[in-house]
Amino acid sequence: MKKLLLMLALLTPLALAEPAPSFTAQTADGKTVKLSDYAKKFVVLEWVNFECPFVRGQYDPGKMQALQQKWAGKGVVWLSVCSSAEGKQGYRDAAAMQAQLTKEKSQAAHMILDPDGKLGKLYGAKTTPHMFIIDPKGEIIYAGAIDDKAKLNYVDQALTEALAGKPVSQPLTQSYGCSVKYNN
Amino acid sequence: MLTSFLMFALLLKVELICDSSQAQPGDTVTVGLRFPYAEGWHTYWSNPGESGFPTQVTWQPEWKGELQYPVPEVFTIGGITCYGYEKEYILRRPWKVTKAGLKADIEYLACTADQCVQQREKVSLKLPLGPRKDSPWAAQLHAPLPQRTTVKVQRQGDKLAVELPGPGEARFFPKPALQINDSAPQPREGDRLLLTPTGQHARLQGLLVVAGKGYLIDAPIENGGTP
Numbered sequence: 001m002k003k004l005l006l007m008l009a010l011l012t013p014l015a016l017a018e019p020a021p022s023f024t025a026q027t028a029d030g031k032t033v034k035l036s037d038y039a040k041k042f043v044v045l046e047w048v049n050f051e052c053p054f055v056r057g058q059y060d061p062g063k064m065q066a067l068q069q070k071w072a073g074k075g076v077v078w079l080s081v082c083s084s085a086e087g088k089q090g091y092r093d094a095a096a097m098q099a100q101l102t103k104e105k106s107q108a109a110h111m112i113l114d115p116d117g118k119l120g121k122l123y124g125a126k127t128t129p130h131m132f133i134i135d136p137k138g139e140i141i142y143a144g145a146i147d148d149k150a151k152l153n154y155v156d157q158a159l160t161e162a163l164a165g166k167p168v169s170q171p172l173t174q175s176y177g178c179s180v181k182y183n184n
Numbered sequence: 185m186l187t188s189f190l191m192f193a194l195l196l197k198v199e200l201i202c203d204s205s206q207a208q209p210g211d212t213v214t215v216g217l218r219f220p221y222a223e224g225w226h227t228y229w230s231n232p233g234e235s236g237f238p239t240q241v242t243w244q245p246e247w248k249g250e251l252q253y254p255v256p257e258v259f260t261i262g263g264i265t266c267y268g269y270e271k272e273y274i275l276r277r278p279w280k281v282t283k284a285g286l287k288a289d290i291e292y293l294a295c296t297a298d299q300c301v302q303q304r305e306k307v308s309l310k311l312p313l314g315p316r317k318d319s320p321w322a323a324q325l326h327a328p329l330p331q332r333t334t335v336k337v338q339r340q341g342d343k344l345a346v347e348l349p350g351p352g353e354a355r356f357f358p359k360p361a362l363q364i365n366d367s368a369p370q371p372r373e374g375d376r377l378l379l380t381p382t383g384q385h386a387r388l389q390g391l392l393v394v395a396g397k398g399y400l401i402d403a404p405i406e407n408g409g410t411p
Contacts, residue, residue, distance in 0.1 A: 053293070053302035054237070089299035117262070126234040126264050174361040178293075178300035179235035182262030 020134040021122045025081075028097040028111040033079070040136045042076040042162065044155065046108065047083060047120065047180060049090030049128040050100055054177035058129060058146060059104050063153075068107035071159055080108040083120030085183030090128070091115060117182040127177035131155050135162060144173030196222045198290055200307040201274070203326060205319040207281045207311050214325045215309060216274035217241065217251075217290060224296045226270040229256035231359040231390075233266035234366050237293040237302075239275070244287040251275040252329050255391070255398040256357060261297045265366040267357050276325060285310035330391055330398025337388045337403040344388060344405060345376040352395025359390045 020043075024034045035043065046064070048055055058064040068078045082097065084090035092100055094113060101111055114120055123132055124143075133142035133155065142158040158168045196219065203214040219227055228236040230253055241251065253275055256267045279286055287308040294301055336347040344364070348354050354377045358364050368380035377392075385405060392399045 052300055087298075121263065127236075172362070175235075176232065176237050177235060178295065179261055179264045179266065181298060182264070184262045184297075 018140060019138050020132075020140045023119050023122060025112040025114060025119055026094075028092075028094045028101065028113055030094065031110065033110055033112065035134070035138075038077045038134075039138065042071075042136060042159065043134040044071065044076060044078045044159075045123065045125075045132040045134070046078065046080045047125040047128050047130040048080045048111075049082065049084050049178055049181060050092075050104065051089045052128045052178035055090075055128050062105070064129075064146075065105050065107050067153065067156060070156075072107055072109065074159075074163060076159060076163075078108045079110050079112055080106065081112040081114055081119055081125070083114040083117045083125060084181040085117065086115050088181035088183070089178070090181055115183075117180070120180050120182065125180050127175045128180060129177055130175045130180070133158055133162070133168075141168050142171050143175075144170075145175040145177075148173075149176065196220060196225060196227075196294060196303070198292075198305045198307060200286070200288055200309045201321045201325070202279075202309055202311060202319055203322040204311060205317050206314040207316040208313060209281050209283055211281045211316050212278050213281055213311070213316070214276055215279045215286065216276045216321070216325050217288065217307070218274045219269065219272065219292075221270070221272045222294075224270075225294045226257075226259055226266075226268045226296075227292050227294050229253060229267035229269070229357065231267060231357065231361050232293075233259075233268075233361075234264045236266045236268065236295065239290065239292040241275075241291075242289040244289075245282070245284075247277065247279075249277055251277050255330060255393050255396065258355060258357075260367070263367065267366075274324060276329070281311055283313070330393075330400050333392075333399040333401060335392065335399070335401050335403055336406065337401075338406045339408070340376075340378070342380070344379040344381050345373075346379060346388065346392065346401075346403075348372070348375050348377055348392070348394055349399060350394050350397075354392070354394045356388075357391040357393065358388075363388060363390070 022035045129146045131146050135141045147153045154173050161168050199218045201216050201218050207213050230238050232238055254273050259266045290305045292303055338345050354372055365380040365382055371378050387404055389402045392401050
């Protein structure tokens with residue numbers, strides 16, 4: 001317990017276990033989504049750029065899609081987000097993105113298009129992939145990398161712990177990958 | 185995408201170089217992975233910062249030591265702060281010469297402001313046997329690298345104040361990651377550099393660069409700095 005409190009103290013300055021900023025965003029399939037639509041649910045935010053080698057490293061072997069499918073089956077809302085600015089790597093308009101999602105066999109509930117980078121900057125997304133998990137109380141319980149660059153998937157671990165009512169053992173990790181291609 | 189990848193592959197070709205043009209088996213020489221300059225492309229330091237990926241090298245024969253990195257640069261692109269190189273640089277290590285030679289399998293990420301590509305290269309080195317002789321790379325491979333030094337680090341309000349060993353422009357590069365906010369400014373106040381920590385750490389570890397010179401530091405963080 002003491003250890004946990006200490007760990008939480010360490011992490012507070014990075015806005016973990018703090019309310020997730022609310023947002024309204026447009027999806028590739030022409031819908032408007034709000035974070036408040038998913039109150040009382042676990043929400044995953046996944047920053048993506050389909051031309052980034054680290055995103056390819058997740059999608060080509062089907063790892064990300066399998067994770068999306070596994071947790072969608074347990075009621076977790078998975079939102080992919082593309083914050084690539086127009087003209088930068090990974091940018092697609094809505095129609096091209098829809099076609100890409102089909103090709104990728106994405107299992108995400110929605111793909112948010114964020115070419116002005118507003119949502120990315122609101123959450124401090126730095127890399128693709130960059131992962132955030134929001135709990136049913138609306139608090140960020142995980143922020144960081146998809147995995148440890150080897151076998152351990154941090155998102156799978158955090159969701160497994162959180163859905164079992166346990167605290168997340170590694171709530172903050174250093175994300176790695178391509179920089180999010182913001183329009184500076 | 186494909187064109188830029190090919191262009192990049194032509195521009196950047198890692199070389200395995202050695203400080204000796206010949207040596208005897210059992211001699212310890214210095215070898216280096218030389219990353220050439222490619223305009224607009226940068227590769228990463230051992231802590232890449234807020235994005236990026238550290239270079240991974242698999243050696244044959246197996247070697248688990250830590251490569252020595254020269255002083256990196258700071259890149260801030262789209263508000264994201266990274267540490268790396270947009271210039272020629274060399275990652276060094278010692279090698280005990282064998283007849284069989286040395287092989288390296290290198291994986292690294294290279295990025296421009298707009299895109300990133302992952303590269304994999306295989307390089308090898310076999311030295312002619314004979315009394316050890318300097319090669320044309322000797323001077324570069326023996327150039328000074330960051331040295332360990334002792335500095336005082338104190339908490340000062342919500343900042344960390346690092347006592348600087350000398351005058352000139354200063355920058356701290358954290359290693360491991362997640363010690364400080366990489367994107368926060370690092371103002372110099374007199375003989376101190378002010379950092380924005382990300383939590384209550386007991387020590388500050390990384391590379392302090394002052395007037396272009398690198399100092400490796402691993403200092404306990406003391407309480408009660410004078411404002």
